[in-house]
Amino acid sequence: MTTKAQPAPSALALDLQDERLQDRTGLRGQYKAFLDRTRSGDLGVLPVIGGLILIWAVLQILNPIFLSPANLVNLTMESSAVGIIALGIVAVLLVAQIDLSVGSVSGLAAAVVAVTSVNMGWPVWLVILATIALGAVIGWLYGQIFNRFGVPSFVVTLAGLLGFLGLQLYTLGAKGSINLPFDSPLVYFAQLAFVPVWLSYVLAAAAAASLFTTDYFHARARQHAGLSAMSLQNIALRAGLLLAALGVTVWYLNQGRGVGWMFVLFIVLTLVLNYMLKRTQWGRFVYAVGGNPEAARRAGINVRAIYTSVFITCSTLAAVGGLLGAARLAAANQGSGTGDVNLNAIAAAVIGGTSLFGGRGSAFAAILGIIVIQSISSGLTLLNLDSSFRFMVTGVVLLLAVTLDSVARRSRTSHGKA
Known part of the structure; x- marks a missing residue:
């Protein structure tokens, strides 16, 4: 007599199983749930926290100044602008898409801030609103192209990277650099508040x-x-x-x-996005689309609207990050948003634990990831090492993070079939 092979559990069944594990009451139940998730390959933020502790320990041994209050304060301030951009990347990655243009969008936002506040004399509140509106419009445009024409997000945002970089140069004009006055409220907020x-x-x-x-x-x-x-x-x-x-x-x-108040703003935006993702219908829809777009569509979710909303979220946060970056430097120039801004924002989201395959991650990934990257940068600077080492070390950390995510995903899949 032969027995029928049991079918592999569906994604919905696995989600319900994960929910039951998370719902166990009491400290003992929570501890057992944590062990079950770990054994199934869901390591959460443990690798990131462990890696951060290791990085801090090594850098502190090599240079005792690294963990000094003065250096950590500077580290938090330097992390804020790019960290806010990384928040938007987290939202896009959760639906298994990507935005390669966040650096160019932030640079264009910096140029708009400088031109409107210095050349046109706009009040600060209007400058901020214009910057946010710019990011929202760019994200909406991405969403329309992605949804209506089926152009992959990789291509859409790569075109945006090039196009908005050119628009940034055009906006800055022949001089290519505009300094913000040090008595500007924006500069005070980013440097001295x-x-x-x-x-x-x-x-x-x-x-x-x-x-x-x-x-x-x-x-x-x-x-x-x-x-x-x-x-x-x-x-x-x-x-x-x-x-x-x-x-x-x-x-x-x-x-x-x-x-710093700028770091407080970063934390507040992280908490807001985390609440939106974990406690609202929109957040549940984002995770559902990231897990299985077709299943989400059949469940009645407006998948196109979700895609558009995450693109708007990403570009808007990129614009806010560009505004703060310009205020931090008290200038907007041709280098704003270029260099490693784009790569660091994406790397921070991935290193912090957001899956490239969609459906897994949290807003706190941006904080953890950018602190890891900024710690490496700060520590190597204190050691007077060339910036080439920073790129190499960050690349290795990024590769390890993606490898862990791939292994954990494979482990969860095999655990579900067992």
């Missing part, structure tokens, strides 16, 4: 309270729906650990210049 010490602790407590509140009401909603939910003990533990981590971080940075 730091959170008061007392307020930095208040913000840390507010972040922990926000996590507790969000988890608590999410758990109550699941309980009312008859689903298992995170226990109050676990919710309190998560919020307490976040409060302790943020408190120590804020205390240490305050030994230097403190916490």
Whole structure:
């Protein structure tokens, strides 16, 4: 007598299995769920955090200045502009697409900021709105070309990389460089604006309270729906650990210049995108489209609208990053958005744990990834090593991140078939 082979579980079944694992209540249940996810190949942010600890340890041994408060404050400020651009890359990668033009879009945004604020004398609020609108229009244009004509995102955004770079040069004019006045509010915000010490602790407590509140009401909603939910003990533990981590971080940075408002903006944008991805219908649709576009379409999701929305998100954040980059340098020139800006933004999203295959990742990948990249850059600069070493080391780290993602994806697939 022969038995029929059991069919491999569908993607929906695997998602439901993952949800059941995540819904286990209590600390012991959460620990078991964590072990199950790890064994199935879902390592999460563990490789990134482990790699960051290793990088910091090596660089601190080679140069004791690396982990000094002054250097870490500078590291956070230098990470913010490109980190915000990387946030947009995370959104695009979640639907298994790519945007190669974020560097050029940020450079064009920097040029627009300089021309409108210096040459035309626009007020700051209007400059900011114009920059955001520019990014949104570019993203909408990408979405229309991708959806209506079926041109791959790789080609669409590669054309944008070249076209918007040319538009940036045209906007800057013959001089090719425009300096922003040091008394500009934008320059002050990006260079000299730091959170008061007392307020930095208040913000840390507010972040922990926000996590507790969000988890608590999410758990109550699941309980009312008859689903298992995170226990109050676990919710309190998560919020307490976040409060302790943020408190120590804020205390240490305050030994230097403190916490920059630009870095706070980066964190706030990360939290907003994370909430949108994890707690809203739009976020669920993004993950569904990234996991299986055809299944999402058959489930009634407007896949075209989701693609357009992530392209708009990506280009808008790229424009904001370009604005902050220009303010940080107090200038916009032909080099704005060029060089390694494009590659670092994409590498940060991937190194931080966002899958190139779509459907897996979080907004926090941008923070982790850009801190890894900026740590390498800062550490090698302190060691007086040539920039060539930075590119080589970053390339190796990127390759390792993609390799881990591929291995984990293969492991999850084989685990699901077992």
